[in-house]
Amino acid sequence: MTSDTPEKSLSLKQRFDRWMIKHGRVLVIGIPYVWLFLFFLVPFLIVLKISFAMAEYAQPPYSSLFDWIEEGVTVTLNFGNYLFLLSDNLYATAYLNSIRIAAISTVITLLIGYPMAYGIARARGSVRSILLMLVILPFWTSFLIRVYAWIGILDREGLINAFLLWTGIITEPLIMRQTEGAVFVGIVYTYLPFMILPLYSTLEKMDVSLIEAALDLGCKPWKAFLKVTLPLSMPGVLAGSLLVFIPSVGEFVIPELLGGPNTLMIGRTLWNEFFANRDWPIASAVAIAMLVFLVVPIMWFQHIQTKQEERQS
Amino acid sequence: MSGKRSTFLLSALVFGFAFLYVPILLVMIYSFNEGKLVTVWTGFSTKWYVSLFSNDGMIDAAWNSLRIGVMSATLALALGTPAGLVMSRFGRFKGRTLFSGMIAAPLVMPEVITGLSLLLLFVTLEQMVGWPAGRGISTITIAHTTFCAAYVAVVVQSRLSGMDTSVEEAAMDLGAKPAKIFFVITLPMILPALLAGWLLSFTLSLDDLVIASFVAGPGSTTLPMKVFSSVRLGVSPEINALATLIILAVSAMILISSLLILRSERNRSRASSTEEA
Amino acid sequence: MLVPEAVLDRAHEDVHKTQPWNNPDAVPFIRFENVTKKFGDFYAVDDVSLDIYRHELFALLGGSGCGKTTLLRMLAGFEEPTSGKIYIDGVDMAGVPPYERPTNMMFQSYALFPHMNVEQNVAFGLLQDGVSRSETKQLVADMLALVQMSKFAKRKPHQLSGGQRQRVALARSLVKRPKVLLLDEPLGALDKKLREQTQFELVNIQEKVGTTFVMVTHDQEEAMTMASRIAVMNEGVINQTGTPFELYEYPNSRYTANFLGQVNLVEGVLIDDDEKYAVIKSDEGGCEIYIDHAVQGHRGMTFWAALRPERLRLTKEPPENIKYNCVSGKVEEIGYLGGISTYHVRLASGKRIKVTEPNSTRQIEPRYTWEDPVWVSWEAGAASVLNK
Ligand SMILES: Nc1ncnc2c1ncn2[C@@H]1O[C@H](COP(=O)(O)OP(=O)(O)OP(=O)(O)O)[C@@H](O)[C@H]1O
Ligand SMILES: [Mg+2]
Numbered sequence: 001m002t003s004d005t006p007e008k009s010l011s012l013k014q015r016f017d018r019w020m021i022k023h024g025r026v027l028v029i030g031i032p033y034v035w036l037f038l039f040f041l042v043p044f045l046i047v048l049k050i051s052f053a054m055a056e057y058a059q060p061p062y063s064s065l066f067d068w069i070e071e072g073v074t075v076t077l078n079f080g081n082y083l084f085l086l087s088d089n090l091y092a093t094a095y096l097n098s099i100r101i102a103a104i105s106t107v108i109t110l111l112i113g114y115p116m117a118y119g120i121a122r123a124r125g126s127v128r129s130i131l132l133m134l135v136i137l138p139f140w141t142s143f144l145i146r147v148y149a150w151i152g153i154l155d156r157e158g159l160i161n162a163f164l165l166w167t168g169i170i171t172e173p174l175i176m177r178q179t180e181g182a183v184f185v186g187i188v189y190t191y192l193p194f195m196i197l198p199l200y201s202t203l204e205k206m207d208v209s210l211i212e213a214a215l216d217l218g219c220k221p222w223k224a225f226l227k228v229t230l231p232l233s234m235p236g237v238l239a240g241s242l243l244v245f246i247p248s249v250g251e252f253v254i255p256e257l258l259g260g261p262n263t264l265m266i267g268r269t270l271w272n273e274f275f276a277n278r279d280w281p282i283a284s285a286v287a288i289a290m291l292v293f294l295v296v297p298i299m300w301f302q303h304i305q306t307k308q309e310e311r312q313s
Numbered sequence: 314m315s316g317k318r319s320t321f322l323l324s325a326l327v328f329g330f331a332f333l334y335v336p337i338l339l340v341m342i343y344s345f346n347e348g349k350l351v352t353v354w355t356g357f358s359t360k361w362y363v364s365l366f367s368n369d370g371m372i373d374a375a376w377n378s379l380r381i382g383v384m385s386a387t388l389a390l391a392l393g394t395p396a397g398l399v400m401s402r403f404g405r406f407k408g409r410t411l412f413s414g415m416i417a418a419p420l421v422m423p424e425v426i427t428g429l430s431l432l433l434l435f436v437t438l439e440q441m442v443g444w445p446a447g448r449g450i451s452t453i454t455i456a457h458t459t460f461c462a463a464y465v466a467v468v469v470q471s472r473l474s475g476m477d478t479s480v481e482e483a484a485m486d487l488g489a490k491p492a493k494i495f496f497v498i499t500l501p502m503i504l505p506a507l508l509a510g511w512l513l514s515f516t517l518s519l520d521d522l523v524i525a526s527f528v529a530g531p532g533s534t535t536l537p538m539k540v541f542s543s544v545r546l547g548v549s550p551e552i553n554a555l556a557t558l559i560i561l562a563v564s565a566m567i568l569i570s571s572l573l574i575l576r577s578e579r580n581r582s583r584a585s586s587t588e589e590a
Numbered sequence: 591m592l593v594p595e596a597v598l599d600r601a602h603e604d605v606h607k608t609q610p611w612n613n614p615d616a617v618p619f620i621r622f623e624n625v626t627k628k629f630g631d632f633y634a635v636d637d638v639s640l641d642i643y644r645h646e647l648f649a650l651l652g653g654s655g656c657g658k659t660t661l662l663r664m665l666a667g668f669e670e671p672t673s674g675k676i677y678i679d680g681v682d683m684a685g686v687p688p689y690e691r692p693t694n695m696m697f698q699s700y701a702l703f704p705h706m707n708v709e710q711n712v713a714f715g716l717l718q719d720g721v722s723r724s725e726t727k728q729l730v731a732d733m734l735a736l737v738q739m740s741k742f743a744k745r746k747p748h749q750l751s752g753g754q755r756q757r758v759a760l761a762r763s764l765v766k767r768p769k770v771l772l773l774d775e776p777l778g779a780l781d782k783k784l785r786e787q788t789q790f791e792l793v794n795i796q797e798k799v800g801t802t803f804v805m806v807t808h809d810q811e812e813a814m815t816m817a818s819r820i821a822v823m824n825e826g827v828i829n830q831t832g833t834p835f836e837l838y839e840y841p842n843s844r845y846t847a848n849f850l851g852q853v854n855l856v857e858g859v860l861i862d863d864d865e866k867y868a869v870i871k872s873d874e875g876g877c878e879i880y881i882d883h884a885v886q887g888h889r890g891m892t893f894w895a896a897l898r899p900e901r902l903r904l905t906k907e908p909p910e911n912i913k914y915n916c917v918s919g920k921v922e923e924i925g926y927l928g929g930i931s932t933y934h935v936r937l938a939s940g941k942r943i944k945v946t947e948p949n950s951t952r953q954i955e956p957r958y959t960w961e962d963p964v965w966v967s968w969e970a971g972a973a974s975v976l977n978k
Contacts, residue, residue: 020492029406032396032462036415039459043430046437112332115325122322131326133571138333140563143520144537144544145556149336152343152351152548159339162352192333250423252523257544267425267523274429274527284433287426298421299414482668483701485688487715487766501705 044291051284054078062280081285091286094264095293101180101265102249105187109244110237112188113195117236118229120196121203132200139193146190147257154182154258178260186254191247195240202236203229238305246298250290266290337560344553351548361550362558368551374539378519381450381535385457386514390507392458393465393514398495400466401473402481419463428527431456435528448530456528457521461514468513472506473499609833610643611819617680619644619802620665620770625674627660634660636826637674642819647796647803649813651849652823658806659698661823662772665804666695679769689718694768698775700759702747708734708758709743715766733765736795753784760792764799773805777812789815810850814838822846843978847896854897854943855976860889868975869914870895874941880914882970887977894976899946901972904933904958909967916967919943921958933958935966 020027053062085091120131138146153159154177161173176182206229214224248254252267259265266286274283344362348355365371396416419427435445435452445452480502484494500507522537529538543549610616618641627635635657642648650658663669664676667688676683678692694715702711709730716726734740737757747755756776763771776792777785793816796803807813813820814834821831822845830837830846841847844855858872858879870879870893879895887893903909909916922942923934928949935943943966947957958964 017490021490024492025403028395029399029403029412032392032399032466033408033412033415035392035462036396036412036459039431039434039455040415040419041411043434046433047426047430050433112325112329115322116329119322119326129571131330133567134330134333137564137567138337140516140567141337141560142537142540142556144522144540145340145552145559146337148540148544148548148552148556149340151544152339152553153336155351155548157350157352158548159351189332189336192329246421247423250425252425253541267423270425270429271523280433283429287429290423290426294423295418295421295426299418302417302421477699477701479697479699479701480703482688483695483697483762484703484714485668486666486693486695487762488689488718489714490689493718498703 047284047287050281051081051288052078053281053284054080078281081281082289084282085285085289090264091266091269091289094266094269095289097264098249098251098266101183101187101255101263102245102251105184105191105248106241106245108184109188109192109195110241113192113199113240114237117196117199117203120200121206135193135196135200143190144253147186147254150182150186150189150258151177154185177258178263180259180263182258183255183263183265186258187244187248187251190254191244194243198239198243199233199236202233202239206232235309242298242302249294266294337556340553341557341560344550344557346550346553349550361554365551365554365558370534371536371539371551371555374534374536377450377533378536381453381457381525382515382518385454385461385518386511388454388458389461389465389514390511393462393510394469394507396462396466397469397473398499400470402478416463416466419460420467422460424521424523425527427460428456428524431459431524432527448528449533452528452530453525453533453535456524457514457518460524461517464513464517465507465510468506468510469503472503476502610646611641616643618642618677619646619679620804621675621677622661623675623677625661625664625671625676627657627664627669628672633826635664635671638826638828640821640828640831642802642804644802645800646818647793647805647816649817649820650804650806650823651808651810651813651820653808653849656823657826658808658823659774662695662774662804662806665770666693666772667691692769693772694763694766694770695772696759696763696774696776698778700747700755700779702755702758702762704747707744707746708739708750711747711758712762712765715762719766729765730761733761736764736798737761752779752781753788756780756788760795764795764801767799768801770802770804773803775806775808777807777809785812792816814850822849840974841896841976844894844896844976847974847976852899852944852946854899854902856895856897856941856943858893858895860885860887860891860893863887863889867970870975874937874939875917875943876937876939877917878914879973880970881973881975885975885977891977895973896976897943897968897973899932899944900930901968902943902945903967904935904945904947905965905967906958906962908965915970915973916965917943918963918965921960921962921964924956924958924960926956931956933964935964 050062116135120128120135123131151158155161156173156175156177158177160176161170164170165173210228210232211224214228215221219227250267251265252271255263255265255268256271259268270283270286270290273279273286343351343354345357345359346354347358347360396412400413400416431452432448435448438444439446481494481498484498485491489497520537521535522541525535526538526541529535540552540555544552620640620642622638622640625635625638626633638661650661652658660669664671665678665683667683667686667690670684683691703714706714712730712733713726716729721729730743731740734743737760739754739757739761742750742754742758747758750758756779760776777788780788789812805813805817817834819831819833820837822829822837824845830842832840834850837846838850841850841853847853847855856872856875856879858870858875860868861871861878862869863885865884867883868881868885870881872879872895875895881895885893908918917937919935919937921933922936925932930946930948933945933947935945937943945966
């Protein structure tokens with residue numbers, strides 16, 4: 001073995017090889033680890049810290065938790081921000097509203113996306129790949145511009161109103177933008193591809209003969225769908241729903257551009273606290289609350305989900 | 314019976330794709346409208362494209378976005394690839410749970426939280442060590458790299474776990490050391506996934522408004538920030554023109570890449586069918 | 591051991607050379623010493639000790655999941671034993687990584703590098719060792735000629751058929767002249783005809799290069815045709831090791847007897863024994879079984895007589911000596927396979943006995959038909975006696 005060659009006779013390359021074998025593993029783990037630790041984990045600790053501070057007119061605009069006096073450090077924790085979140089029901093409303101809007105939009109997306117995914121999965125080969133490309137294409141174009149497209153349609157001076165006024169069905173323009181309905185439209189529109197793709201991939205993998213077997217055994221087509229297709233596509237339904245629900249809960253752009261001033265969503269609230277009110281500690285407290293009541297449950301759910309899938313396979 | 318079903322599916326597809334594409338098509342059509350209003354068509358004109366290209370603020374923002382996109386996608390690839398490798402090939406090690414958590418979390422983290430937390434980090438760092446002095450392109454790049462790296466890691470991990478480990482074991486059996494195996498065997502095999510990861514990161518970075526708004530500084534306005542501030546006020550024909558350009562560029566890219574994929578697949582199947590004959 | 595002295599007693603110089611396992615002075619080339627491998631709480635390999643000699647073509651045979659691959663992977667260095675030691679050519683392999691072991695492996699899935707052509711695949715291992723380009727080129731060309739793949743040198747793996755891939759994988763693992771070549775189900779992915787043809791080619795190549803082969807298979811026929819010796823594994827344990835002949839004629843357990851070829855197992859109790867013979871009384875068979883050698887055990891102990899179907903005789907008339915080694919029954923099923931016919935005979939006890947007879951002459955009609963009363967008989971030397 002090479003291990004008993006004396007150190008001196010090793011070439012530089014051999015030394016490097018030996019060093020890599022010994023430390024390469026640590027290096028490969030270490031670099032991404034350190035980066036994510038520094039730029040992902042540490043920031044949350046800072047958010048946590050600042051959520052206990054008080055807002056001040058200063059640069060940066062919050063008080064310091066640590067006071068350096070002669071005997072040492074004193075720590076002043078200020079729970080005021082959290083108490084404020086509890087006392088003002090704006091925040092609870094915004095939180096519940098976000099969940100409600102995201103959930104309703106997810107269901108609508110599912111209702112539109114499922115038949116589409118099913119239709120694509122049953123299409124002939126070449127048609128199928130074209131349809132699939134048409135689903136993927138909007139995903140690569142700008143998200144902001146897709147939301148923007150609806151402004152021109154739903155606005156007071158927008159296309160729908162212009163058309164309806166022209167036909168004479170209405171005499172006064174309808175208010176469609178700056179309503180909750182517009183937010184639903186925006187979310188469904190922008191996240192529809194995220195629903196269709198996982199649904200498609202489970203439906204496409206599904207064996208057609210299973211449905212044929214059900215029909216052969218005397219099932220009516222809709223019953224075969226309910227008893228065979230739907231249960232088997234559940235993983236796709238779940239994956240797609242999560243892909244829609246998770247980003248829409250924290251959505252800022254859509255309620256800001258399409259929603260009205262009182263379409264409260266938690267992401268928008270945080271943004272306003274930070275940019276409009278310049279209240280960094282409150283914004284931090286909102287962030288921590290979102291983390292605890294939204295992100296942690298979602299991650300926990302996903303964890304359970306993957307565990308279950310692993311066990312099944 | 315099956316006729317009824319396929320009618321339903323067909324109308325679902327027609328309605329669904331109309332829903333997806335009519336708004337985009339309208340934007341594209343009205344980018345050639347002479348008038349400023351969306352509602353009235355006053356004649357064909359390309360003047361908004363001219364005015365878009367003479368809008369220095371917009372051009373600067375686009376340039377910033379492209380630079381940030383390329384840098385953060387490349388950095389994300391450099392960080393995300395080893396992370397994906399670690400997740401799928403390194404087995405257990407101390408701190409693995411935290412590591413996998415830090416890779417999974419950015420994918421479900423609301424953008425407002427990521428943006429806020431990174432801004433607070435940069436402010437704190439500046440106070441403590443004087444770096445980064447002010448915010449700008451570099452802070453946006455760091456922010457984008459962080460969440461894009463998580464996406465790359467997931468893409469690489471799923472590609473690797475779908476790949477038979479015996480190929481890498483064969484290389485080791487034939488005398489190749491771990492680092493060599495990675496560069497000579499694993500890397501070429503996951504190249505398509507790496508390319509996909511890079512493109513995904515680039516797109517995510519180009520598209521991001523929220524995080525960039527938090528960590529940007531003066532002089533580092535990105536394209537989405539610029540678009541957002543102008544769109545807030547309502548429809549703008551210049552944005553229509555910009556949207557049209559973006560959509561055309563993306564469509565062309567997707568068309569080309571799918572043609573390439575199609576051709577290589579066809580070559581492959583032809584090669585194997587001549588073999589069987 | 592149930593192997594009679596006579597079989598072992600043929601030891602002379604020649605045998606020591608061709609059968610080193612019968613030579614007490616021979617030094618094993620590969621040695622497993624009480625090797626155990628646990629995955630969690632599960633024993634994949636349980637306290638295995640095994641010696642393999644130079645130039646052998648050694649087969650590990652056993653059912654699915656019995657730990658064959660695990661044993662092989664420990665030899666290659668992909669898994670470390672939980673306990674026990676592995677020696678190759680006298681060197682303890684503990685802690686030696688796969689890329690420093692004198693072994694090469696041919697993978698069950700072949701594991702060819704998909705982005706390299708045939709030539710590059712075969713050259714890969716040599717280049718790792720710093721062999722010069724020109725020498726590599728020569729060695730690769732020779733090896734491709736040996737496996738008859740020279741024509742396909744520039745092809746990528748996905749442009750090859752299953753049998754061609756198998757050859758490339760073999761060439762790639764052989765070209766480094768390993769001390770030991772490990773083969774995990776080398777022919778598993780081939781169809782039956784190609785498989786039989788390749789078995790002989792593989793043996794020829796092994797004889798040509800003289801490398802020690804350790805091969806995993808779950809196909810007993812394959813193991814019997816190819817191997818110098820076979821280890822029969824079951825649930826992480828080696829049941830029996832021996833030449834194909836020894837395992838077939840002198841199995842040590844019902845598991846081995848069942849695994850290699852077909853066998854009728856008849857349960858009975860030892861009622862009489864001596865240095866020269868033994869008699870087992872079987873209620874299941876409804877007869878007494880006379881064996882022409884001694885068995886280890888005492889009277890009253892349960893034994894199983896293993897009767898190979900081709901050693902049984904089928905007659906319409908009762909045989910002359912009706913006292914021992916014959917039973918009567920009715921033909922229940924007939925399978926005509928052309929060269930041979932198989933008959934299932936139902937005994938009075940309900941037990942079914944399988945008999946095969948060669949169809950050595952052309953007949954107008956089958957000799958026996960369903961429900962025919964028949965007698966099944968055998969020679970005193972036909973049965974082997976098993977105690978587990
Ligand atoms: N990495 C592993 N982790 C956990 N269990 C394992 C692992 N590898 C193998 N096993 C288990 O060890 C047992 C033996 O596996 P092994 O692959 O050696 O079987 P085998 O004899 O080669 O079977 P086959 O003929 O199906 O290839 C199996 O029950 C398998 O489930
Ligand atoms: Mg195996």
